Amino acid sequence: MAINKKIRQFFVPSLTPAFLIRAGCVAIFAYVLFGHLLTPFRIKGHSMEPGYQNGSFNFSWRLRYLLSTPRRGDVVVIRFAGQRVMLLKRVVALEGEKIEFREGKLFINGKELDEPYRQLPCNWDLPPRQVEANSVYVVGDNRSGPIQNHYFGQTSVARILGGPLW
Amino acid sequence: MVNPVGNFEKKVKSGEKGLARKSAPGQPPMMFSGIKVKYILIVLFLIALGIWGSLTLSQSKEKKVKKQFHLLSEALSREPGENIFTLDQKLKKIGSLFDETCDIHIPAQSLSGPLIRDEITGYAARARLHFAQLNIKFHDFVISFPAESEARVRLTGRLTGKTTYGEAVDEAHELECLLKKSEKKWVFSYIEVVEVLKK
Numbered sequence: 001m002a003i004n005k006k007i008r009q010f011f012v013p014s015l016t017p018a019f020l021i022r023a024g025c026v027a028i029f030a031y032v033l034f035g036h037l038l039t040p041f042r043i044k045g046h047s048m049e050p051g052y053q054n055g056s057f058n059f060s061w062r063l064r065y066l067l068s069t070p071r072r073g074d075v076v077v078i079r080f081a082g083q084r085v086m087l088l089k090r091v092v093a094l095e096g097e098k099i100e101f102r103e104g105k106l107f108i109n110g111k112e113l114d115e116p117y118r119q120l121p122c123n124w125d126l127p128p129r130q131v132e133a134n135s136v137y138v139v140g141d142n143r144s145g146p147i148q149n150h151y152f153g154q155t156s157v158a159r160i161l162g163g164p165l166w
Numbered sequence: 167m168v169n170p171v172g173n174f175e176k177k178v179k180s181g182e183k184g185l186a187r188k189s190a191p192g193q194p195p196m197m198f199s200g201i202k203v204k205y206i207l208i209v210l211f212l213i214a215l216g217i218w219g220s221l222t223l224s225q226s227k228e229k230k231v232k233k234q235f236h237l238l239s240e241a242l243s244r245e246p247g248e249n250i251f252t253l254d255q256k257l258k259k260i261g262s263l264f265d266e267t268c269d270i271h272i273p274a275q276s277l278s279g280p281l282i283r284d285e286i287t288g289y290a291a292r293a294r295l296h297f298a299q300l301n302i303k304f305h306d307f308v309i310s311f312p313a314e315s316e317a318r319v320r321l322t323g324r325l326t327g328k329t330t331y332g333e334a335v336d337e338a339h340e341l342e343c344l345l346k347k348s349e350k351k352w353v354f355s356y357i358e359v360v361e362v363l364k365k
Contacts, residue, residue, distance in 0.1 A: 078362065079362075080338065080340065080362050081306070081322040081323075081338045081339055081340035081360075081362075082305065082306025082321070082322035082338075082340065083306060084305075084306065084322070085322060085324075085338040085340075087362075087363075126365070138363070151363055152363060152365065153363035153364045153365040154363070154364050155362055155363050155364070159362060
């Protein structure tokens with residue numbers, strides 16, 4: 001009987017002031033955590049394969065760049081439109097650096113960049129260009145498609161919301 | 167000089183007595199506290215009314231601005247098998263939503279500069295031709311009113327559909343728009359597709 005009562009109390013708790021305060025605290029904590037610090041997102045697209053698969057689930061850790069700036073090789077979450085459309089890309093060049101694609105190979109300041117995360121073939125060609133101040137150059141890991149269809153380029157550091165949790 | 171008529175002093179004293187009777191024993195008489203509370207309540211009510219009024223007014227302004235985006239999305243969207251009359255009506259509608267000249271900046275299409283209504287209608291007609299089915303939705307509105315007859319809007323435009331070649335399209339872009347009030351109607355005078363990634 002006592003167990004039954006406990007189970008019933010767990011699933012259908014009585015609305016006591018203490019319970020309401022606890023529920024309120026949990027709701028506020030969840031709102032702050034999942035709304036502003038650890039935002040959940042689902043990956044839609046193949047541009048970060050094989051590291052991040054289409055349809056997989058992750059969290060954006062918003063405090064990742066609170067005390068630091070993005071570095072080369074970091075995977076970042078970029079605010080693309082409004083508060084709901086984000087891009088997941090890899091930082092390949094920092095401000096002031098010169099970036100170029102030659103026969104699928106990525107060159108930073110004229111030196112070829114070692115990219116162990118890129119496993120799919122690429123044949124991109126892009127003339128050299130310099131990354132502007134307060135910006136970073138981001139590209140997806142999967143560059144097997146045509147260059148015209150891929151979202152990449154330089155973006156303002158202010159648009160970087162954080163990084164994926166894993 | 168005006169002299170009081172009748173037993174004025176007595177009346178005042180009786181009034182004091184009446185009010186003093188209501189206050190707690192040992193406390194000073196609450197002669198004006200009742201009046202003060204009444205005035206405070208009136209002031210609070212007027213403040214609340216003012217806040218409610220300004221909020222309602224700004225919301226109705228926002229609603230009118232949002233409605234223009236809703237009309238634009240309706241006019242730009244295309245259903246499969248759309249007939250020529252619907253097309254004509256929609257194109258006329260698109261024209262009526264814009265100012266005489268509208269600055270349009272779409273970096274991906276290398277389109278930048280002021281366009282007159284006819285040019286906008288022609289451009290929209292050509293753009294719609296690429297799609298067998300087109301659905302445009304606007305959301306995430308951030309609306310501000312820098313001037314009485316100006317509305318600055320930052321929003322997300324989502325474009326879904328199918329091209330005439332059967333390719334599925336699903337794109338989202340951040341837009342910055344400026345609408346001006348002309349003859350009690352909000353019309354688009356500036357549209358920019360924000361270039362987040364610059365190749």
